[in-house]
Amino acid sequence: MSTLAHLIDRFDPAAGFDVPASWRQGRTAFGGLSAALALQTALRTAPSALPPLKSAHIWFVGPADATLRFQAQVLRQGKSATSIAVDCLADGQAALRAALLFAQPRPSRIAHDFMPARPTVGGPEAAAPIAATEFTPAFFANFEMRLAGGSLPVSAASDPELLVWARHRDARGVDPSVALAALGDCLPPAAMTAFSAPAPVSSMTWTLDFPQPASAGDWFLMHSASRHAEDGYSLQDMQIWDEAGRLVLSGRQTVAIYA
Numbered sequence: 508m509s510t511l512a513h514l515i516d517r518f519d520p521a522a523g524f525d526v527p528a529s530w531r532q533g534r535t536a537f538g539g540l541s542a543a544l545a546l547q548t549a550l551r552t553a554p555s556a557l558p559p560l561k562s563a564h565i566w567f568v569g570p571a572d573a574t575l576r577f578q579a580q581v582l583r584q585g586k587s588a589t590s591i592a593v594d595c596l597a598d599g600q601a602a603l604r605a606a607l608l609f610a611q612p613r614p615s616r617i618a619h620d621f622m623p624a625r626p627t628v629g630g631p632e633a634a635a636p637i638a639a640t641e642f643t644p645a646f647f648a649n650f651e652m653r654l655a656g657g658s659l660p661v662s663a664a665s666d667p668e669l670l671v672w673a674r675h676r677d678a679r680g681v682d683p684s685v686a687l688a689a690l691g692d693c694l695p696p697a698a699m700t701a702f703s704a705p706a707p708v709s710s711m712t713w714t715l716d717f718p719q720p721a722s723a724g725d726w727f728l729m730h731s732a733s734r735h736a737e738d739g740y741s742l743q744d745m746q747i748w749d750e751a752g753r754l755v756l757s758g759r760q761t762v763a764i765y766a
Contacts, residue, residue: 509527515547515682515685516680518544520548525574532645540689542688549609553591560607567713576595590609634654657671664700672728694729695708707764709763713758725750731744
């Protein structure tokens with residue numbers, strides 16, 4: 508099995524990339540991997556060292572089901588912020604487009620924090636491991652996950668919420684922001700907890716905001732909640748905290764649901 512560390516080490520944005528079977532989600536590449544490779548492309552092709560990643564907007568345009576090629580374009584490089592666009596093509600067809608903002612911390616007299624507090628739960632050592640099922644996508648094997656609260660997918664839950672401790676099997680040497688991008692999409696959409704039977708889902712857009720520069724870690728507490736579902740689409744909010752309780756990523760995702 509190719510771990511994230513192995514994939515990133517051999518990834519060449521200028522060459523075609525064939526997604527290993529162990530990183531697929533059905534017939535397409537795992538969305539978190541596609542987003543992570545787009546970010547890695549920006550890091551490797553930027554003309555100079557980049558500030559920390561501050562925000563990213565990912566469009567999952569089409570199936571990433573063929574040889575992938577990534578192209579980056581620096582849109583603007585200012586004194587404190589740099590904007591980069593990355594396109595991922597699958598056999599010449601658009602599969603993903605990313606808009607990435609890298610921004611240097613700077614002094615400001617304005618400081619406040621009204622972000623959601625980390626739920627009060629036990630540590631990962633006290634949480635029950637989540638086992639793979641016949642419906643679990645192949646990429647699941649690259650992560651270790653433990654249920655910290657909320658509900659499981661396909662449990663007809665009235666409150667569509669997931670709360671899971673998760674970590675990479677191996678992300679040694681990977682840029683922390685790249686590792687977080689890959690990890691951040693590993694949970695199924697929270698709306699799936701309301702399903703009474705398995706049904707297809709598909710991520711369409713994903714916005715990620717980094718309250719502080721990403722740092723390396725082991726276990727991360729991940730929370731995802733569907734805030735609205737109607738007409739075949741779900742809007743979900745997402746947060747990730749490190750083991751010290753710091754919010755390291757906040758996001759929102761639009762998901763197509765076929766249930």
